[in-house]
Amino acid sequence: xxxxxxxxxxxxxxxxxxxxxxxxxxxxxxxxxxxxxxxxxxxxxxxxxxxxxxxxxxxxxxxxxxxxxxxxxxxxxxxxxxxxxxxxxxxxxxxxxxxxxxxxxxxxxxxxxxxxxx
Amino acid sequence: xxxxxxxxxxxxxxxxxxxxxxxxxxxxxxxxxxxxxxxxxxxxxxxxxxxxxxxxxxxxxxxxxxxxxxxxxxxxxxxxxxxxxxxxxxxxxxxxxxxxxxxxxxxxxxxxxxxxxxxxxxxxxxxxxxxxxxxxxxxxxxxxxxxxxxxxxxxxxxxxxxxxxxxxxxxxxxxxxxxxxxxxxxxxxxxxxxxxxxxxxxxxxxxxxxxxxxxxxxxxxxxxxxxxxxxxxxxxxxxxxxxxxxxxxxxxxxxxxxxxxxxxxxxxxxxxxxxxxxxxxxxxxxxxxxxxxxxxxxxxxxxxxxxxxxxxxxxxxxxxxxxxxxxxxxxxxxxxxxxxxxxxxxxxxxxxxxxxxxxxxxxxxxxxxxxxxxxxxxxxxxxxxxxxxxxxxxxxxxxxxxxx
Numbered sequence: 001x002x003x004x005x006x007x008x009x010x011x012x013x014x015x016x017x018x019x020x021x022x023x024x025x026x027x028x029x030x031x032x033x034x035x036x037x038x039x040x041x042x043x044x045x046x047x048x049x050x051x052x053x054x055x056x057x058x059x060x061x062x063x064x065x066x067x068x069x070x071x072x073x074x075x076x077x078x079x080x081x082x083x084x085x086x087x088x089x090x091x092x093x094x095x096x097x098x099x100x101x102x103x104x105x106x107x108x109x110x111x112x113x114x115x116x117x118x
Numbered sequence: 119x120x121x122x123x124x125x126x127x128x129x130x131x132x133x134x135x136x137x138x139x140x141x142x143x144x145x146x147x148x149x150x151x152x153x154x155x156x157x158x159x160x161x162x163x164x165x166x167x168x169x170x171x172x173x174x175x176x177x178x179x180x181x182x183x184x185x186x187x188x189x190x191x192x193x194x195x196x197x198x199x200x201x202x203x204x205x206x207x208x209x210x211x212x213x214x215x216x217x218x219x220x221x222x223x224x225x226x227x228x229x230x231x232x233x234x235x236x237x238x239x240x241x242x243x244x245x246x247x248x249x250x251x252x253x254x255x256x257x258x259x260x261x262x263x264x265x266x267x268x269x270x271x272x273x274x275x276x277x278x279x280x281x282x283x284x285x286x287x288x289x290x291x292x293x294x295x296x297x298x299x300x301x302x303x304x305x306x307x308x309x310x311x312x313x314x315x316x317x318x319x320x321x322x323x324x325x326x327x328x329x330x331x332x333x334x335x336x337x338x339x340x341x342x343x344x345x346x347x348x349x350x351x352x353x354x355x356x357x358x359x360x361x362x363x364x365x366x367x368x369x370x371x372x373x374x375x376x377x378x379x380x381x382x383x384x385x386x387x388x389x390x391x392x393x394x395x396x397x398x399x400x401x402x403x404x405x406x407x408x409x410x411x412x413x414x415x416x417x418x419x420x421x422x423x424x425x426x427x428x429x430x431x432x433x434x435x436x437x438x439x440x441x442x443x444x445x446x447x448x449x450x451x452x453x454x455x456x457x458x459x460x461x462x463x464x465x466x467x468x469x470x471x472x473x474x475x476x477x478x479x480x481x482x483x484x485x486x487x488x489x490x491x492x493x494x495x496x497x498x499x500x501x502x503x504x505x506x507x508x509x510x511x512x513x514x515x516x517x518x519x520x521x522x
Contacts, residue, residue: 030274077189
């Protein structure tokens with residue numbers, strides 16, 4: 001490597017790194033981000049629980065849906081199962097990738113089955 | 119046997135002291151223990167202790183269903199995660215005896231080659247870093263970002279892509295991202311040409327790699343060493359050519375072989391393989407828009423009793439998956455043979471012999487070890503320190519006991 005030439009070339013270039021928190025990076029479409037659950041569409045069948053590889057989703061069949069982001073692998077298997085096996089589309093992966101929280105308990109989402117309107 | 123004893127005696131006379139390197143050592147990110155026997159500064163022999171990263175993945179696989187295992191197999195290795203899940207899926211498809219759609223085959227080939235690109239760039243960076251040439255490290259890892267970006271575009275994730283599923287792939291490659299990918303490939307080709315010059319001619323790199331860590335061809339054949347390490351010693355083996363899978367037999371590429379048998383040839387094989395990967399990727403991207411949109415065939419999730427095997431070429435060499443099903447949704451037995459295991463265990467003692475201690479990091483880096491794939495179980499009696507390797511007779515005995 002001829003370092004002098006390389007160094008001179010790089011002095012006049014823009015930095016390759018990004019100033020992350022101020023400047024947001026460009027995310028390609030289709031990124032697997034946060035798991036979003038629609039409590040009205042869901043039928044609480046527990047198929048996503050059965051196929052979740054890390055046990056991040058736990059379903060009390062017919063009653064409640066619990067999601068622990070701390071255990072999630074973001075593989076979108078739950079989305080696929082809900083879309084193609086159950087055909088309900090209740091789970092979607094949204095393009096949101098900043099999930100840091102100060103408390104572990106805030107990573108957990110619990111959705112209870114809404115009561116039917118009379 | 120007599121000769122071995124003689125050698126042992128010579129070794130004992132020569133060794134002045136032994137030096138443990140690892141489990142925690144700045145040389146490597148991963149935990150592994152090398153016990154180096156030295157005569158002054160010259161290495162006489164090396165003992166390799168693996169097992170610090172053993173996670174029992176084969177056993178875990180037998181407790182999960184076929185879909186969950188895709189994501190578990192991906193986590194065997196952080197660098198070559200794609201090839202592990204693809205080989206797993208191929209193995210399960212062989213169990214079921216199904217064919218996957220043409221488009222899925224092309225997408226799988228593409229992801230595998232993109233992964234080879236990023237793994238090889240990572241390797242170039244690591245070699246530069248171990249030699250003490252941090253500029254090469256920074257440059258190679260900067261260019262690695264482009265291949266990671268492409269993977270993110272295609273699969274939606276940078277490291278564990280979760281791209282294949284049993285019976286096809288999970289997402290399609292849209293036509294509008296192809297031009298931007300071709301642009302990135304052009305950039306990478308230009309940069310690789312530059313690295314080819316650097317790793318061939320640079321003074322620092324020649325001083326630390328040329329003529330060091332020699333792995334003779336007859337030893338490669340004797341210990342069945344695989345992948346780029348074998349190819350650098352002049353043995354023309356590549357699973358992609360020998361037993362073609364996916365689309366490799368339809369595409370135009372060639373196996374890279376170097377004859378110098380030293381560290382530098384091992385680096386050069388990987389640099390030249392980057393060109394071949396780019397060539398394959400270009401052909402895949404050209405072919406993709408004209409193919410049928412179907413990416414997945416429907417497969418049953420409960421698999422009747424059968425046995426299957428799948429062999430692929432990972433960035434580091436031959437990868438073998440064996441699966442046995444028992445009529446439920448979980449495998450009865452999974453077995454994985456990773457390339458780094460053979461490459462590390464058998465080649466390290468040969469290539470490190472009679473080298474200087476200061477060259478050890480550079481030589482070990484040149485075989486591109488991946489310790490997390492390597493770990494196996496060794497039984498150690500903690501009281502006497504006696505080691506026992508599980509061999510065939512011991513396993514047979516265990517099996518007999520289980521049958522009773």
